[in-house]
Structures are given as structure tokens and as C-alpha cells.
Amino acid sequence: MNSGISRRSVLTGLGLAVIGASRVFAQDRISVLHEKPVPASDVPADAITVEIDKMKYQTPEVTIEAGDTVYWINREVMPHNVAFKEGIVAEGAFRGEMLTKDQAYAITFTEAGSFDYFCTPHPFMRGKVIVG
Amino acid sequence: MVFPHASLRLCLTRIGFGLTCSALSLGVALAQTDGASEGQRAAAEAAAALAGGEADEPVILKTPAVDTRRVYVQDPAHFAAVTQQFIIDGSTGRVIGMTDGGFLAHPLAAEDGSFFAQVSSVWSRIARGDRTDYVEVFDPETLLPTADIELPEDARFLIGTYQWMNALTPDNKKVLFYQFSPAPAVGVVDLEAKQFERMLDVPDCYQIFPASPTVFYMNCRDGSLARVDFANGETSVTNTQVFHAEEELLINHPAYSLRSGRLVWPTYTGKIYQMDLTEEAAGFREPFEALTEAERADNWRPGGWQQTAYHRQSDRIYLLVDQRDQWRHKTASRFVLVINAETGERINKIALGQEIDSINVSQDAEPLLYALSAGTQTLHIYDADSGEELRSVNQLGRGPQIIMTHDMGS
Ligand SMILES: [Cu+2]
Numbered sequence: 001m002n003s004g005i006s007r008r009s010v011l012t013g014l015g016l017a018v019i020g021a022s023r024v025f026a027q028d029r030i031s032v033l034h035e036k037p038v039p040a041s042d043v044p045a046d047a048i049t050v051e052i053d054k055m056k057y058q059t060p061e062v063t064i065e066a067g068d069t070v071y072w073i074n075r076e077v078m079p080h081n082v083a084f085k086e087g088i089v090a091e092g093a094f095r096g097e098m099l100t101k102d103q104a105y106a107i108t109f110t111e112a113g114s115f116d117y118f119c120t121p122h123p124f125m126r127g128k129v130i131v132g
Numbered sequence: 133m134v135f136p137h138a139s140l141r142l143c144l145t146r147i148g149f150g151l152t153c154s155a156l157s158l159g160v161a162l163a164q165t166d167g168a169s170e171g172q173r174a175a176a177e178a179a180a181a182l183a184g185g186e187a188d189e190p191v192i193l194k195t196p197a198v199d200t201r202r203v204y205v206q207d208p209a210h211f212a213a214v215t216q217q218f219i220i221d222g223s224t225g226r227v228i229g230m231t232d233g234g235f236l237a238h239p240l241a242a243e244d245g246s247f248f249a250q251v252s253s254v255w256s257r258i259a260r261g262d263r264t265d266y267v268e269v270f271d272p273e274t275l276l277p278t279a280d281i282e283l284p285e286d287a288r289f290l291i292g293t294y295q296w297m298n299a300l301t302p303d304n305k306k307v308l309f310y311q312f313s314p315a316p317a318v319g320v321v322d323l324e325a326k327q328f329e330r331m332l333d334v335p336d337c338y339q340i341f342p343a344s345p346t347v348f349y350m351n352c353r354d355g356s357l358a359r360v361d362f363a364n365g366e367t368s369v370t371n372t373q374v375f376h377a378e379e380e381l382l383i384n385h386p387a388y389s390l391r392s393g394r395l396v397w398p399t400y401t402g403k404i405y406q407m408d409l410t411e412e413a414a415g416f417r418e419p420f421e422a423l424t425e426a427e428r429a430d431n432w433r434p435g436g437w438q439q440t441a442y443h444r445q446s447d448r449i450y451l452l453v454d455q456r457d458q459w460r461h462k463t464a465s466r467f468v469l470v471i472n473a474e475t476g477e478r479i480n481k482i483a484l485g486q487e488i489d490s491i492n493v494s495q496d497a498e499p500l501l502y503a504l505s506a507g508t509q510t511l512h513i514y515d516a517d518s519g520e521e522l523r524s525v526n527q528l529g530r531g532p533q534i535i536m537t538h539d540m541g542s
Pocket residue numbers: 079080081119120121122125
């Protein structure tokens with residue numbers, strides 16, 4: 001379930017805030033810079049991005065290196081997110097915040113592997129991040 | 133389990149006793165038949181028993197034997213955490229029993245009348261706390277549970293009840309239930325072993341139409357049907373041709389006959405797609421329009437909840453229609469079209485005289501047309517041939533929506 005993750009993330013966030021670290025929270029195989037979505041204009045120009053539009057992840061499969069960060073940017077008003085089933089990026093399930101139009105969400109992949117994801121309210125929307 | 137077995141038994145026994153009383157009193161209060169009402173008849177009987185010096189010996193009753201005219205009315209109660217199902221004798225219009233369910237309980241009936249069941253969800257603190265999804269099987273005459281099978285965590289799709297989102301296989305040995313999130317899947321419950329078997333991964337498809345003990349079909353987002361074969365512990369999926377265009381919207385409430393494999397699927401405009409589902413393949417019939425061009429131009433459209441019924445023996449389709457805006461497809465209707473499924477010819481247009489949300493028919497040779505109003509919580513019972521209203525049963529919960537029967541006829 002998700003509640004455990006978000007509770008832990010809040011606690012971690014508080015702890016890290018005190019010591020001034022940059023990561024909001026870390027799962028087993030990913031870490032997330034900002035728990036809340038950020039404006040698309042904040043996405044670095046050289047970032048690895050997956051645009052979301054017309055009920056699809058426009059790049060359904062991206063291949064990156066361990067330590068790279070992927071930014072998902074929603075380009076339509078239909079809200080979407082990035083979610084992983086149990087056991088994919090952590091023991092539990094992981095559910096990213098919903099993005100509205102021109103909002104972005106970043107995930108840093110810390111371990112090699114193949115990570116299937118989906119959109120929580122639209123389970124027919126699926127994608128994959130391959131970490132080499 | 134949430135309920136220790138012993139206390140579950142006790143609880144149901146007590147409920148059973150209460151039900152007997154409430155079933156009787158409902159029957160007394162509600163049946164509106166020709167001549168003496170059920171209440172008047174029962175009063176005369178009781179007076180005669182008293183005059184004859186007969187003592188009152190309170191007992192737990194059984195329902196009358198299951199027949200094709202038994203009808204189940206499920207009340208999702210506008211998303212209340214706890215729900216009820218009313219078991220009614222369609223021939224007399226009497227409530228003959230009730231069952232309790234959890235959140236958006238989904239009813240199922242073995243066509244041969246050997247049992248009925250439900251897929252349901254409860255929480256440890258009414259509407260919060262630990263969730264338990266389960267399948268419950270009932271003896272059709274004592275109404276006592278004969279099986280209580282727990283499902284994996286959060287496995288059920290919680291949704292306004294669609295008749296075919298869950299189904300029994302035609303051999304009555306498996307319950308198939310749908311999971312929406314995190315990914316489309318169909319759960320298999322083994323009723324013989326009384327245990328959950330496994331989840332089947334399926335494509336982006338919805339609803340479950342079993343065609344054999346190990347094959348069922350689903351309706352997919354891409355406009356095709358999926359054929360899913362789950363024999364021998366495997367899952368193989370194939371897709372049929374795309375049979376409808378993207379702007380043709382198939383309603384959530386098709387009619388399906390488990391006995392004959394006929395699937396009857398209207399669109400928002402009343403175009404009727406029909407498929408004959410067998411273990412081997414789906415045969416597609418030529419679609420036709422249920423409403424005439426003139427009617428469609430005059431804003432006639434299907435609408436309601438369970439808008440479609442199919443009578444297997446006579447090969448007739450029943451469709452709820454009325455004049456409405458395009459996007460008022462869930463409001464009640466006041467008319468039923470009766471259509472020859474083979475030719476598409478209209479046989480009758482029945483004026484119900486009521487605001488009706490759901491219809492179904494009994495599967496005997498002289499069928500009853502059941503017409504349910506969620507607004508007035510009343511089941512109206514008509515002669516399906518003449519369209520004459522014969523009787524009605526009221527006070528059926530808060531928002532009754534689903535009508536289910538047993539197809540026991542030859
Ligand atoms: Cu989405």
C-alpha cells in the first residue's frame with residue numbers, strides 16, 4: 001500500500017531538510033527529488049524526458065544509465081502520473097503524484113534493471129525505463 | 133478472515149431468522165395482486181388458525197423451490213458500504229428472502245438454480261480499516277452460505293454494478309472476477325475446491341463473457357473482443373477483428389446468455405451488435421438499428437442502467453428507450469422495444485407507464501418482463517408478450533439497480 005511510503009517519505013523529507021540534503025525521499029531502486037510536481041519550465045534543458053499526451057507516454061521505452069533522472073512532462077489537461085506495481089522499484093507499490101498540464105515529475109533510477117510503470121487511473125497507459 | 137467462522141455462522145443464523153420475519157412482513161405489506169392481497173390472505177389464514185385453536189410455532193422458513201420466475205434485485209444503495217439483495221417470486225410478486233452484501237456487491241446466479249453467489253467487499257471498520265474481498269456462495273432455499281472464499285488483497289474492481297463484470301463459468305465451477313487496477317486482470321475462483329486459484333493477465337479489456345469452462349471473452353478498448361483461454365494453468369489471449377468504430381459507444385450493460393452464448397450489445401444510439409460466442413470463436417452477426425430513422429431524428433435513444441435483456445428461447449431482444457438528450461444516457465426510460473434478434477424486426481413497443489432504470493426477463497416460455505425503478509425502489513412485473521403490468525413490489529432498498537434470474541428452462 002501507498003500510505004507507508006508517503007509517511008516514510010514525509011519523515012525522510014523532514015530529516016533531510018534539517019541537514020540540507022537535496023533528495024526528498026528514496027525507494028529501494030529510485031529516489032525522487034520533489035514529491036510534488038514541478039512546472040515543466042523547471043525541467044533542465046538537457047534532461048531525459050518522457051512527454052505524456054493523448055493518453056500515452058510518447059516514448060514508451062527509455063534506456064538510461066544508473067544515476068540518471070527521467071522527467072515525465074504532461075502536455076494535456078487530462079491528469080496522469082507514474083506508478084509502479086509492488087516489487088518493481090521497492091517492496092511495496094509506488095505511486096507518483098498526479099500531473100496536470102505542463103507539470104513535470106522526476107525520478108532518479110539508482111539501480112540497473114527494467115522498470116515497468118503505468119498511470120494509476122489509466123492502467124492501459126504503460127511504459128518502461130531500462131537502466132543499463 | 134475478518135469474521136471468525138463461528139461468529140459468522142451465528143450472525144447469519146440470527147439474520148436468517150430476522151429475514152424470515154421481514155420477508156413475511158414485506159410480502160404481506162407489498163404484494164399488489166388481483167383480488168385479495170397477500171396481507172389479506174395471510175390475515176384470513178391467521179384468523180382461521182386462531183379460531184381453530186392452532187398454536188403459533190415460530191420457525192425459520194425456507195424459500196419456495198427455485199424456478200425460472202425467481203428474480204433477484206440487487207440494491208447498490210447509491211454506493212453505501214453495506215447493501216442488500218431481495219429475492220422475489222416473480223409469479224406472485226412476493227419477497228421470499230434477502231441477502232446482505234458489502235460494498236458494491238456483485239450478484240451471480242447459477243443458471244440451473246443450484247446456487248447463487250456474490251463477489252463482495254467489507255472493511256474492518258465499516259467503510260475504513262482492513263479491506264477483505266470475498267466470494268460468498270448461498271444455498272438457494274435456506275439462503276445459508278455454503279462457501280466463503282477470500283480473494284487477494286484489493287483484487288476487486290469497485291464500480292457501479294455492471295451485470296457482466298464478474299461471471300460464473302457455464303459449468304458453475306468457477307467464478308471469474310475483474311480487476312482494473314493496477315493492471316487489467318481476471319481472477320479465477322475455484323468453487324469446488326472453495327479457494328482462489330490465480331489472476332490471469334489480460335489486455336486492456338473489460339467485462340467477462342464465459343463461453344466454456346475455460347474460455348471467456350472480453351470487450352477491449354481497441355474495438356475488438358479478446359478470447360481468453362485459461363485451460364491447464366496457462367493463459368492464452370487472442371483478439372477478434374475490430375467490430376465497431378471508435379465513435380460508436382457500446383453501453384456498459386449488454387445482455388448475454390450463458391446458455392446459448394449470445395451477446396447482445398447496443399450502442400448509445402440503439403445500434404445492436406450481436407455475437408455468438410463459442411469455445412472456439414466469436415461469430416459476429418450483422419448489426420441493425422433498434423430505433424427507426426424517424427425515431428432517432430426525434431431524439432429516441434436507449435437509456436437507464438441495465439438497459440438490455442435477451443430471451444433465449446424466443447430469440448428476442450428487449451431494450452429500454454425514451455426521448456432524451458444524447459448525454460442523458462443514464463436517466464430512466466419509459467418504453468421497452470421488443471425486437472426479433474434474428475431479423476432486427478420490431479415486435480412491440482411497450483409503454484411501461486413508469487420511470488424505469490433496469491429491465492430483464494424470466495427465461496420460461498411465457499416470460500415476465502421485469503422493470504425496476506431505482507427512483508421509487510419498485511419492481512414492476514409485466515407480461516412480456518402483451519406488455520400489460522401484472523403486479524409490483526415496492527420498498528426494495530434505496531436504489532435497486534440489478535435484476536438477475538436463473539435460466540432453468542429447456
Ligand atoms: Cu493517465
